[in-house]
Amino acid sequence: MIPFERAWPYDVEMKDLFASCPFCKKEHVLLPLKPGDLNDIGNGAKRLLVFPCCHSRVTVLDSDQDYLLLDTPVRQL
Numbered sequence: 001m002i003p004f005e006r007a008w009p010y011d012v013e014m015k016d017l018f019a020s021c022p023f024c025k026k027e028h029v030l031l032p033l034k035p036g037d038l039n040d041i042g043n044g045a046k047r048l049l050v051f052p053c054c055h056s057r058v059t060v061l062d063s064d065q066d067y068l069l070l071d072t073p074v075r076q077l
């Protein structure tokens with residue numbers, strides 16, 4: 001179970017990942033991650049995620065079908 005305060009929901013459309021941005025609140029941001037990257041992350045790789053909207057950085061530690069697990073508690077921002 002992913003800790004809620006560090007979980008951030010995302011959507012997959014075709015072969016692209018989208019999420020709203022926890023930093024600048026922009027909606028439907030195209031993430032620089034592919035579904036294949038989530039497999040790597042699930043296998044223990046950490047992945048730096050830079051939001052293209054405002055260049056905020058978080059590290060993705062894990063993911064499930066709906067959420068990315070981040071190293072930063074984004075829910076409190």
Ligand SMILES: [Zn+2]
Binds near residue numbers: 021022023051055
């Ligand atoms: Zn942003």
